[in-house]
Amino acid sequence: MTSNLASTLITKLTVSNNLDSADIRAIHGLPIRERKLGASALIVADGARSTDCCLLAEGFAFRAKTTFEGQRQVLSLHIPGEIPDLQSLHLHVMDHELVALTPCKVGFIAHEAIRDANQQRPNLAAALWRETLIDSAIFREWIVNVGRRSAAARMAHLLVEMHQRLKAVGLTQDDGFAFPITQAELGDCLGLSTVHVNRTLQSLRKDGLISVERAEFRILDMQGLEFLAGFDPTYLHLNPSI
Amino acid sequence: MTSNLASTLITKLTVSNNLDSADIRAIHGLPIRERKLGASALIVADGARSTDCCLLAEGFAFRAKTTFEGQRQVLSLHIPGEIPDLQSLHLHVMDHELVALTPCKVGFIAHEAIRDANQQRPNLAAALWRETLIDSAIFREWIVNVGRRSAAARMAHLLVEMHQRLKAVGLTQDDGFAFPITQAELGDCLGLSTVHVNRTLQSLRKDGLISVERAEFRILDMQGLEFLAGFDPTYLHLNPSI
DNA sequence: CGGACTGTTGATTCGAATCAAAACCGGTGG
DNA sequence: CCACCGGTTTTGATTCGAATCAACAGTCCG
Structure with a gap:
């Protein structure tokens, strides 16, 4: 069957949560307004007061803040579901703002509809709360990343994280994954300049840790990359029962 | 009346949430086990599986992660309530771990008790969810802080944030506030070395922005400090109705 | 074909880390 | 009461990682 918007959400939620069939029915029952967006489209502006949530069904998105001096910091990267x-x-x-990194298919769900579903299905409410807490855990890891790791370790950590998150929803092929991001955007994720991102990627390639072609990243030495990153997957909380 | 453990929680929740009298009764009904802790006491260890939550009633605490290379990054600072x-x-x-920054009075509340209260009082559950989301918003701002701001701006931002949060629960005197933190710990918050923290504080003092004596910070030029920090209080979500 | 974005390279500067040592401070015990 | 001690703050000298500045090459696309 063709994966509709709700199914991508269910796939993602099921990675980290135990949903029962009534929860899944409730999600399928949510009214979702589909929209297609181009790359760099602003999905939700900083300062906005939303009445809907945005479900990302296809493509990548990011959240970001811009400092007074005009420097952008990406806060999180988002994948389908x-x-x-x-x-x-x-x-x-x-x-903060929410922006399409690539062309995206998204679905808007009214707050009211989510609130109703949460009231009917406390287990679904708990799952959504948990999702926001995992979000939070990823923010914490990003604070460590930009605060304490070298440029190479930062980059390695980001790549390993993306690989693990994408793998959990079946969006990897072996050690490769589609991730169409520019070096300038990587810099905004990692708190680095574009030039330094370029040199850091070159160094990771030279050391045989990764390869990049077009929008396709490939991890050639997972052990080595995880070691360089000091990667511990606990913070992703991918196991529903712990 | 003497402020017991539950009252500090109510004070804090009421800053950002609308609680009704039944919610407040539910909080007063929570069984809380009081404990006193010394400075630097480990409250909850990284990797632990907790059965309780820790309510901070007096003193300061912080959450932190330690990298593979042994560098510590403080993720958040916590105040009473x-x-x-x-x-x-x-x-x-x-x-991550939770550590007492100063001597603390804390109360442990069983997860079960909180879950029961949440079930009885959906409005309380919403308030607690919102608290975790505000937590998250503060993490986001910290990512920007360590990722994109200069040492002086980072320090300024931290001090303005602490002042605003403490003011919201009545723990400031005018522009001064008790905040017993060492320069090494400030470095761990800001991703800076102790030496550079020292020089940064000197520069803020020289510019007449702050004064520090003992554990007492004083903001001498709020406008100037906020401007240097590029501070926008939106992320603190202190107004319950927005 | 031209133009805009993206990636790459080299030269230079700069902010912050590191290394090392001294000064200061509060507490403790002789 | 004072000497001592560990932790904290301060200072100076030096190094280093990453930013900045400036060009140029590659790629995509209208």
Whole structure:
């Protein structure tokens, strides 16, 4: 069957949560308004007051803040099945922006509909709360990444994280994964300049850790990359029962 | 009346949430086991599986991760009334540690008790969810802080944030606030070396922005400090209705 | 074919880390 | 009461990682 919007959400939620059939029915029952967006489209603006959440069904998106001096910092990267602005359910004014990294298919779900479903299905509410907490755990790891790791370790960590998250929803081929991001955008994720991102990637390639061609990253030495990154997957909380 | 453990939680929740009298009764009904802790006491270890949440009633605490190379990064600072490990309600294994920054009075509340209260009082559950989302919003701002701001701006931002959060629960005197933290710990918050923290603080003092004596910080030029920090208080979500 | 974006390279600067040592401070015990 | 001690703050000298500046090459696309 063709994967509709709700199915991508269910796939993603099931990675980290135990949903029962009634929960899944409730998700299928959610009214979702589909939309297609081009790369770099602004999905939700900083300062906005949303009445909907945005379910990312295809493509990549990111959340970002821009400093007073005009420097952009990417806060998180989002993959299909995620609801990057789920926090807007309880935080009514956006403190950052949500942007399409690549062309995307998204679905907007009214807060009211999610609130109703949460009331009917407390287990679904718990799963969504848990998703926002995993979001939070990833933010924490990113603080460590930009605060304490070298450029090479930062890059390695980001790549390993993306590989693991994409693998969990079946969006990898072996050690390769499609990830269409520019070096400037990588710099905004890692708190590095574009030039330094370029040199860091070259160094990872030279050391035989990764290969990059076009929008396709490939991890050639997973052990080596994880060691360089100091990667510990605990923070991704991918196992529903722990 | 003497402020017991539950009251500090109510004070803090009321800053950002609308609680009704039944919610407040439910909080007062929570069984809380009080404990006193010395400075640098480990409250919850990385990797632990908690059965309780820790309510911080007096003193300061922080959450932190330690990299493979032994570098510590502080992820968040916590003030009285907060539950720094509220996420453990849904994330059963700790991906970081919780530590007492100063001598603390804390209260442990069983997950079961909180779950029961949440079931009885959906409005309380929403408030706690919102608290974890505000936590998340602060993490986002910290990513920007360590990723994109200069040392002086980072320090300024941290001090303005702490002042605003402490003011919201009545723990400031005018522009001064008690904040017993060493320069090494500030470095761990900001991703800076101790030596550079020292020089950064000197520069803020020289510019007449702050004064520090003992554990007492004083903001001498709020406008100037906020401008240097590029501070926008939106992310603190201190207004319950937005 | 031209133009805009993206990636690459080299030269240089700069902010912050590191290394090393001294000064300061509060507590403790002789 | 004072000497001592560990932790903290301060200072100076030096190194180093990453930013910046400036070009140029590659690629995609209208």
